[in-house]
Structure formats: C-alpha cells, structure tokens
Amino acid sequence: MTSTTDESSYSEAMKILVIEDDRDAAHYLQRALGEAGHNVDVAGDGETGFVLADAGEYDVLVVDRMLPRRDGLSVIAGLRSRGNAVPALILSALGEVDDRVTGLRAGGDDYLTKPYAFSELLARIEVLARRVGSKDAETTYRVGDLELDRLSHTVRRAGKEITLQPREFRLLEYLMRYAGQVVTRTMLLENVWDYHFDPQTNVIDVHISRLRGKIERGFETPVLHTVRGAGYMLRAG
Amino acid sequence: MAVSLPPIFKTTAARLSALYLLLFAVCAVLLVLYMTALSARMLASQTQDTIEEEMQSLGRAYQRGGLPVLVRVIGQRSRQPGANLYLITDPNGRILAGNVQSLEPGVLETDGWTEQPFVYQRFGEVAETGVLAETPPPSADEPPGRMRHAAMALVLRLPNQMIMLVGRDLGEPERFRAVVRRSLMLALGMMGLGGLVIWFFVGRRALKRIDDVSDASRRIMAGDLTRRLPVSGAGDEFDRLSENLNAMLTRIASLNDGLKQVSANIAHDLKTPLTRLRNRAEAALAAEPDGAGYRAALESTIAESDQLIKTFNAILMIARLEAGYSSESVTPVDLGAVVRDVTELYEPVAEEGGVGMSVDVAEGITIRGNRELIAQALSNVVDNAIKYSAEAVEKPAVAVRLERSADEIVLSVADNGKGIPEAADRERATERFVRLEQSRTQPGAGLGLSLAKAVMIFHSGRLELAPAEPGLSVRLVFPQKRDP
Numbered sequence A: 001m002t003s004t005t006d007e008s009s010y011s012e013a014m015k016i017l018v019i020e021d022d023r024d025a026a027h028y029l030q031r032a033l034g035e036a037g038h039n040v041d042v043a044g045d046g047e048t049g050f051v052l053a054d055a056g057e058y059d060v061l062v063v064d065r066m067l068p069r070r071d072g073l074s075v076i077a078g079l080r081s082r083g084n085a086v087p088a089l090i091l092s093a094l095g096e097v098d099d100r101v102t103g104l105r106a107g108g109d110d111y112l113t114k115p116y117a118f119s120e121l122l123a124r125i126e127v128l129a130r131r132v133g134s135k136d137a138e139t140t141y142r143v144g145d146l147e148l149d150r151l152s153h154t155v156r157r158a159g160k161e162i163t164l165q166p167r168e169f170r171l172l173e174y175l176m177r178y179a180g181q182v183v184t185r186t187m188l189l190e191n192v193w194d195y196h197f198d199p200q201t202n203v204i205d206v207h208i209s210r211l212r213g214k215i216e217r218g219f220e221t222p223v224l225h226t227v228r229g230a231g232y233m234l235r236a237g
Numbered sequence B: 001m002a003v004s005l006p007p008i009f010k011t012t013a014a015r016l017s018a019l020y021l022l023l024f025a026v027c028a029v030l031l032v033l034y035m036t037a038l039s040a041r042m043l044a045s046q047t048q049d050t051i052e053e054e055m056q057s058l059g060r061a062y063q064r065g066g067l068p069v070l071v072r073v074i075g076q077r078s079r080q081p082g083a084n085l086y087l088i089t090d091p092n093g094r095i096l097a098g099n100v101q102s103l104e105p106g107v108l109e110t111d112g113w114t115e116q117p118f119v120y121q122r123f124g125e126v127a128e129t130g131v132l133a134e135t136p137p138p139s140a141d142e143p144p145g146r147m148r149h150a151a152m153a154l155v156l157r158l159p160n161q162m163i164m165l166v167g168r169d170l171g172e173p174e175r176f177r178a179v180v181r182r183s184l185m186l187a188l189g190m191m192g193l194g195g196l197v198i199w200f201f202v203g204r205r206a207l208k209r210i211d212d213v214s215d216a217s218r219r220i221m222a223g224d225l226t227r228r229l230p231v232s233g234a235g236d237e238f239d240r241l242s243e244n245l246n247a248m249l250t251r252i253a254s255l256n257d258g259l260k261q262v263s264a265n266i267a268h269d270l271k272t273p274l275t276r277l278r279n280r281a282e283a284a285l286a287a288e289p290d291g292a293g294y295r296a297a298l299e300s301t302i303a304e305s306d307q308l309i310k311t312f313n314a315i316l317m318i319a320r321l322e323a324g325y326s327s328e329s330v331t332p333v334d335l336g337a338v339v340r341d342v343t344e345l346y347e348p349v350a351e352e353g354g355v356g357m358s359v360d361v362a363e364g365i366t367i368r369g370n371r372e373l374i375a376q377a378l379s380n381v382v383d384n385a386i387k388y389s390a391e392a393v394e395k396p397a398v399a400v401r402l403e404r405s406a407d408e409i410v411l412s413v414a415d416n417g418k419g420i421p422e423a424a425d426r427e428r429a430t431e432r433f434v435r436l437e438q439s440r441t442q443p444g445a446g447l448g449l450s451l452a453k454a455v456m457i458f459h460s461g462r463l464e465l466a467p468a469e470p471g472l473s474v475r476l477v478f479p480q481k482r483d484p
Helices: A023-035 A046-055 A072-081 A097-105 A118-132 A166-177 A185-193 A203-216 B012-079 B171-221 B237-286 B291-322 B335-352 B371-389 B423-429 B448-458
Strands: A015-019 A039-043 A060-064 A088-092 A110-113 A140-143 A146-149 A154-157 A160-162 A224-227 A231-234 B085-089 B095-098 B100-103 B118-122 B149-157 B163-169 B331-334 B356-361 B366-369 B397-404 B408-415 B462-467 B472-479
Touching: A015 A023, A015 A046, A023 A039, A023 A118, A039 A046, A046 A060, A046 A072, A060 A072, A060 A118, A072 A088, A088 A097, A088 A118, A097 A110, A110 A118, A118 A185, A140 A166, A146 A166, A166 A185, A166 A203, A166 A231, A185 A203, A185 A231, A203 A224, A203 B335, B012 B085, B012 B095, B012 B149, B012 B163, B012 B171, B085 B100, B095 B100, B100 B163, B171 B237, B237 B291, B291 B448, B331 B335, B331 B371, B335 B356, B335 B371, B335 B397, B335 B408, B366 B371, B371 B397, B371 B408, B371 B448, B371 B472, B448 B462, B448 B472
Parallel strands: A015 A039, A015 A060, A060 A088, A088 A110, B356 B397
Antiparallel strands: A140 A146, A146 A154, A154 A160, A224 A231, B085 B095, B085 B163, B100 B118, B118 B149, B149 B163, B331 B366, B397 B408, B408 B472, B462 B472
C-alpha cells in the first residue's frame, strides 16, 4: 500500500534568479538547483538583483531579505510596482510571525525561514513556477484513473465514487493540482489547513495515510507516493 | 587642598559626629560668654548701688556731725569683717581715716566713678605708714601681689578739700568669672565626651551594620548566592534594607537557577543530538565505502538536524514571546474555529493511538490575538494530552472544551492518563525543557508547554495545570475582552 520513490520530481528546466549576498549559500543554491535541472543566476546584492530580475525572463526569484544596497522586500516591491509578477520566494533568517506577513504583503509569493531543508525550497520553487500556468480555471483534475470534480466535490477512481471528508477532499485537491510535483508536509499544513506552525508530531503523515487508504485500497496501482526526506507526490503509476 | 584624614573620619558617622560636636561647642561658648557678660554687668551695677548707698549714709553722718563723726563712722565700718573700702585724705594725700593703705595713682584725682577697676592695698597687709602710698599698676612681668586687690570706687571731694573714697573689692566677681570659666570648660569637656559616647554607641553601631551588609554583599558577589544579608530583628531601616536586598537576592538566585537549569537542559537537548550527529558521520566515514550506508547516515543526519532546528526555533520563539514580542498580526480570532481546526488536525493521530477525543466548543467566542500562536499552543497541548492519555487505565480519552465564564475564556484540554499529582511538579512542568520523567524517553524537546505558556502570556492570559481526576487538565485561560 505504501510506496516510496526517490525520483526527483519536476523535469522541466526553470530559469531561477537567486539574490543572496552570502557567497557560500548562493553557491550552494546554484549547484543544488543546477543538479535539480534548473538554470540559476546569482546576484550578490539587492540592486543588481533588481536590475537582473527586471530585465531577465526568470521563472522564479529566490530573494534573501537582508541584502546590501537594497533590501529584499524593496526589490520585490519595486518589481511589482513595475508590473513584473515573477513569482518570488523570500528567504529569511527572521522567523517571526510578522515577518512572514510583511514579506507576503510586500509582494512575495512564499516565505521560507533559514535554516531550511533544500528539498523544502526546491518543492516550493517548483510549485511557485507552476502557479503561473495555473490550474485555477480547471474544474476537474485527473491523475491516471483518479478524477476530482471541484464543482460537485466528488472524487472517482476508475469510475467508482470515493467518499471523502471535506478536509480530505481539500488535501487531495491540493495534491492533484500539483500532481507530479513534490509537496512537503509544511506546504500541506499551510495550504490545506492554513497554519504555518511546526506540529510536534507529524500529524500530516497520519492524514495522508488515511487519504491513501481511501484512494488506493482496492485498486491495483499506488498514486500517492512518499518522497523520502521531502514529502509526497501524487502521480499516476 | 587635599587633606588626608585618619580612616575613622572617612566614615559618615564620624564626620557627622565631629560636625555636630563642633556646632554644639560653638553654641555653648557663645551662650556661656553671653551669660557671663550679663552676670558681670548685673554684679557691677549691684556694686555701684551698694557704694552709692554707703556714700549717702556717710554723707548723712557728715551733715550730722562734720568731719569728726565721719571719721569715727568710717573707722567703725572699716574694722567690720568684709568691709567696703573707705578712705579720707587731706588734699596732700595724708590718710585721716579708712582701711586703704595704697592706691593706684590717679584714682583720687578723678571725681565720681573710677571707670576701670584699680589696684589697692589695705592696712595691715603691709607695714603701715601714715601716708597714702602709690601702688604701681600691674604689669605683665610682675604678677599681681597677694595683698593687692582690684576694686571699683566712688570718689567725692568734701567742701573742706578733704577727699573721700568709698569702694568695693572686686574679688567676688573675679571669683565668679573663674567659676564660670571652669564650668564652661567642664561643659565643653562633657559635651566632647558625650559626643564620643554617642558616636561610639550609635554611629559605630550603624557603621558596623553597614559594614556587615557590605561584607555580606562582597561575599555574595564572590559567587555564594546562598548567603543572605544579616537581619538584626530590630525592624529598623537597616533591617528593611536587608530584607529587601535579601528578597532581591532570592529572586536573582531563582532566576539564576532557572538559567542554570535551562543551560543544562539546552546542553543536554542540543548536545546529545549534536554528539549523535557527529558520531554518525564519523562512523560512516570510518566504515567501508558503501553508497547505501552513506545514504542512510546522511538521511539520519538530516533528520537529526531538522529536529535540532525545531528545538532552536522553539527556544527562539519562547524568548521572543517572553521578551514582549510586539505583533501587528493581532487580529480578531474565532477561538472555536481554531479549536475545531486543531482537533481535526489531531483527530487521526488520536484515532491511530486508540484515543477517544471529544470536543465541546461554545460558539461565537472571538478574541483579539494571533491565530497562528494560539493554534501552535493548543496543538502542543493536544499533542501532549494524546501522548499522556496512552498511560490511562481505562480507554484513553482526551476532552477539549472551550467555554466562557463571566470574566474569562477557558480552553481546557484534559486527558485521563496518570496526570501530575504534585502541585509543585505541575508548576515546574511549564518551565522550559522540563519533562517530569527524568529519563527523557518521550519524543519532543520538552518545550511544548513552555511555548504554550509564553503564548498565553503574550495574550495576557495564563496557562494552568490542574488535576483532572484522573489525568491532567491543561487550561489556556484568556481574559474576557469586550471588543470583538
């Protein structure tokens, strides 16, 4: 019933701009994101970052908050005021609740506190990039023989209706929306439950295994995969 | 000008004593001088009165019987013991009657009062002559003779060119002055002595107690925080000072203990996983090169680091909340919704552990607060309750209840586990890193309740632990506010 895969998720190469003044951290991100198949440019200060981001065609920005010459939030706010909607993920050593709020208010699309797990960052970057070609308009999500109707709130697999609790429905909806991509536990807590704290116990795992029971029991192939050290991925076959 | 004083004068008590002593002495001298002057004037006027009376009575005798009667009367009076001074001479200075043998020159030449006291000798004190001798005025190098006395006198020229002098010895006022001088010296001496005694018993005592306090403080500063300042039991200001300082020391000591406890716990909770981390990496390096082995080592290293980061985050968050974290993200929060969210989040965990969870929410309770923080606090408490209800004798159960009383909003989470029977332990359970069973076998960094407590303090509320018969009831108590 449980399936595990180490497969790296997203294969489409993205153009990513990392604006980070710590050379070691920038270098590490450049290499790790490169290994994940993406093209990475690095800017060492806010001003350079702003110029590059404004001129370049990037899929995602990764912006450190505290930067020389121009603050990370001001870079993002500046881009937004020029009509540039490139998805931006804010990296910050500040972890207070307010920082997230001010970061998102400045136009950031996601917020991650240092120290972070690279798998978390990668999953979030890929989800951000995917947001542009959003599935918002679609009323039905399909992954293999699994089908979710967002209007009638029904779920079918191989034509057979599966009854889900409201929260389970939203969980599956989120997973199907980003099917084929790694979704981390914190992303699920943030997007399905709308909380940003760290639960002591891995409560999300229990919810996933429950959902998995409902959508996989009685069917041949697993669809909800565990990506070790990162999170989960919904994928046909 | 730097004056180096003996050490004793470097104390406030001694300085004050010396100052007061000086002040008293000056006052005393002025007073005595004034009294003396006053008494002397009174004595002098008394003397003058006596002399004038004498002169009048002698005048009457002269009118009655002329010179012979006057001479006889003066002769009589001169012989009486303690007599005044009498003298009648002819214009050439020959003594006709009286008891004065010699006089300072010039006294007889001035009519009326001799302003200054003069020197004279009586008959019988030296060899007698018939003629009035001249006594030289006293000089510095010649001490006044035993037989010579100071006096004041009234001189009257009689109609037949005779000169009459009536005077009075000033020996008495002189003695009086000596008495006053002596008593003044005595008084000053007594005052000095009294000052010393007072300084010794009052000043030195105060001084000694201050010294005791500073000695004790010095020893406490040297690191012995268990010491306390001496309290004499007199209930005076020194005792009050010592008591307050002692209370402060107790507070410092308890903070210090807390800090020590926290440091020890941080050392344990962070050092242990760090050591594990290092050992694992070392062991992986030392082992035969093996891809799968490396991978496993790295994965557990990452898992361990994640746990460490969580612990750090919790410590930081508690510190921020306790330091008076000011938040702009305080909004109206529907507590009932938060309770439903969190219990729904934990419901599968409870179910998996065979724990029955009941939720009883009073509707429409909204407070101003931070939804994330409240959810975090509640989730920590619910997480604990599920873990500890596993020890229950009956079927494990957790009851979450949100209710409103007259002035408070109480969110309680009760389990039916073993609970914490001792009130002191319940108190301690909310301290950072404290896990009551010393083994620390349960997962979790022991920060859950302290974080919940910090969140409640942030919301001007409190976290209470109460026995739940059986088990433990953790109560998050919010103050009831009238706004939203």
